[in-house]
Amino acid sequence: MRWLGWILGIALGLLGGQRGYAKESYFLDIQELGSSFGLESLVIRQISQDRAGFVWLSTMSGLARFDGYTFRYIRNPLLEGKVNTGLDIIGDYDGWLWVCKSEVRYEFQYKVKSRKIFQLDIFSEKLIPFKKGAGANAPFEEAEVSAIRTDRNYIYIGLIDGRVFRYRDGVWHCIFLDENKLPVLDILPGQPGGHWWVIRGNTLCQISSAGQILDTDEVQLDITFKWSLELDPWYRVVLITQSGLKKSILLKEQGEPLRSYDKKFGVDLSAGSELFYDKELRMWLYQRDH
Numbered sequence: 195m196r197w198l199g200w201i202l203g204i205a206l207g208l209l210g211g212q213r214g215y216a217k218e219s220y221f222l223d224i225q226e227l228g229s230s231f232g233l234e235s236l237v238i239r240q241i242s243q244d245r246a247g248f249v250w251l252s253t254m255s256g257l258a259r260f261d262g263y264t265f266r267y268i269r270n271p272l273l274e275g276k277v278n279t280g281l282d283i284i285g286d287y288d289g290w291l292w293v294c295k296s297e298v299r300y301e302f303q304y305k306v307k308s309r310k311i312f313q314l315d316i317f318s319e320k321l322i323p324f325k326k327g328a329g330a331n332a333p334f335e336e337a338e339v340s341a342i343r344t345d346r347n348y349i350y351i352g353l354i355d356g357r358v359f360r361y362r363d364g365v366w367h368c369i370f371l372d373e374n375k376l377p378v379l380d381i382l383p384g385q386p387g388g389h390w391w392v393i394r395g396n397t398l399c400q401i402s403s404a405g406q407i408l409d410t411d412e413v414q415l416d417i418t419f420k421w422s423l424e425l426d427p428w429y430r431v432v433l434i435t436q437s438g439l440k441k442s443i444l445l446k447e448q449g450e451p452l453r454s455y456d457k458k459f460g461v462d463l464s465a466g467s468e469l470f471y472d473k474e475l476r477m478w479l480y481q482r483d484h
Contacts, residue, residue: 232265233258239420244286244316245346252281257293259316270321272312284311285344290327291316292344309339332366334359341393345383352378356394370405379415380423382431391431391446393423398433398452411452413444 227233235255242250249260257268273281273295284292290313297308311324323329324336334353341352349361356372358381372378372394382391389408392399393415400409415421416437424432431446432455443455 227260227265231260231263234265234267239280240283242283242285242291244291245289246316248316250283250291252283252293257281257283257314268314268319270319272310272321272323282342284342284349286316287344287346287349289316290314290322292342292349294339294342309336311336311339311342328361328364331364332359332361333368341378341381343381343383345386347386348383350381350383350390352381352392354378358392370401379417380421382423382425384425385429391423398431398446409449411446413452414442 228236233251233253235253237254239252239254241252244250247262251258251260251265255267257273258265259268260266273293280296282294282296284294286292293312293314295310295312311329313322313324313327314320324332328349329336332351334351334357338353338355339351340354341350343350347362350358350369351361352358354377356370356375356378357368358370358378359366360369361367370392374395376395376397378392378394380393384390387403389403390401392401393413396413396415398411398413399407402408413433413435414437415435419436421436422432422434426432429448431444433442433444433446433452435442435444444452445455446452
């Protein structure tokens with residue numbers, strides 16, 4: 195099977211600022227980025243952006259940084275692995291880019307064979323293992339981590355026993371405890387001091403700032419495929435999942451049930467498998483054909 199891919203940076207100029215869908219206008223500036231920009235692999239696992247504005251890609255050829263002109267690859271043996279090695283870009287916190295390297299096997303349940311979390315200095319490219327950085331005083335073991343996210347204020351780590359911890363300024367706090375001890379598969383921070391989301395088992399849960407479950411929706415995740423869970427500029431949850439050749443794009447609005455995403459809610463995401471919104475509200479969409 196031959197995979198082709200490209201990155202589409204779509205600049206969304208939202209006019210008027212009103213939420214009503216019919217009153218919104220969009221200016222789409224689409225640029226295709228490929229080998230002429232230094233991109234060595236067209237198979238892309240993840241896209242992210244740091245506070246300095248660099249866009250990072252996890253590719254089959256390694257970790258790449260895009261400065262608006264060219265891609266530069268970070269060559270470090272600690273980030274390399276076997277064919278079944280995945281490299282996830284967690285996000286930017288306190289001047290460091292957080293990345294996670296994992297080697298997995300699939301049995302009756304999803305099991306992590308090994309997981310290594312690193313902090314990468316975005317300018318010097320210095321790499322620090324989790325246990326020598328923020329994880330030095332963590333109240334859990336690195337092998338217990340099942341999900342990790344960052345926002346501009348905190349690091350969020352979910353564990354296989356259903357707990358979620360938040361880190362800032364050298365201190366870890368437990369902010370969610372699942373009584374059923376279902377593994378945390380993903381975490382989605384919300385507005386500062388407001389609600390946030392977690393996927394535990396096959397359930398998308400909205401969590402209050404006090405750690406209480408406010409709303410739940412059933413989701414069908416195929417753990418052999420990567421999914422994309424993001425907030426759009428209106429703080430709506432967008433979930434892209436895939437199982438075999440079948441792909442689902444779902445939208446979750448405040449107080450509404452999870453439903454299929456329609457292009458009337460923004461732009462057409464039907465061809466995308468990975469997306470994120472950068473700090474200038476531009477949508478980056480990765481598309482794959484096979």
